[in-house]
Amino acid sequence: MIFVVRHGHAGDKHKWHGPDHIRPLSDTGRRESHGLLTRLGGFALSAIRSSPSTRCVQTVDGLAHQRGLPVRIDTRLSPDADLDDLLRLLFTADDVVLCTHGEIIGRLLDALRDRGAPVSAFAEWPKGSTWILDIAGGAVRSATYLPPLAGAALEPGVSARAIPGQRSSAALGKPSA
Numbered sequence: 001m002i003f004v005v006r007h008g009h010a011g012d013k014h015k016w017h018g019p020d021h022i023r024p025l026s027d028t029g030r031r032e033s034h035g036l037l038t039r040l041g042g043f044a045l046s047a048i049r050s051s052p053s054t055r056c057v058q059t060v061d062g063l064a065h066q067r068g069l070p071v072r073i074d075t076r077l078s079p080d081a082d083l084d085d086l087l088r089l090l091f092t093a094d095d096v097v098l099c100t101h102g103e104i105i106g107r108l109l110d111a112l113r114d115r116g117a118p119v120s121a122f123a124e125w126p127k128g129s130t131w132i133l134d135i136a137g138g139a140v141r142s143a144t145y146l147p148p149l150a151g152a153a154l155e156p157g158v159s160a161r162a163i164p165g166q167r168s169s170a171a172l173g174k175p176s177a
Helices: 027-039 054-067 083-092 102-114
Strands: 002-006 047-050 071-073 096-100 130-136 139-146
Touching: 002 102, 027 054, 047 054, 054 071, 054 096, 083 096, 083 102, 083 130, 102 130, 102 139
Parallel strands: 002 096, 047 071, 047 096
Antiparallel strands: 002 130, 130 139
């Protein structure tokens, strides 16, 4: 299984006063990130890969911490990534979370549909959502959409700004908003 995650909410990019690749998650995005712990709780994971963008890394950081896995930065998940490179990654990985951007997910789902994958022309991929792709023999056998858990309850005493295991922008070597 491949888990294609769109990064959580990261505020309005038009109001962000810095390079877009360092734009961090908003409080809503942090709750969506925390929701991944529930959404993917019952699935085996062997690796977690992320676009280099801060908001993508932050989206999967708590999940990586929970599973004891590193977040591997992969430029094939960047907003301007080559689709063929991403497809090669998709068809050679297994039990991997891939955190990327809406621009990439839309192109990816279109390409998979063109190759016969059971993906609706009306597919959605809002921020914080996940697509579970069951791939075998070079084909997508099933594609399941999981909406974001934006209202995911945080542990008592934990704010959306301090999810356990989630590093701040500063801890990632990036200035915070």
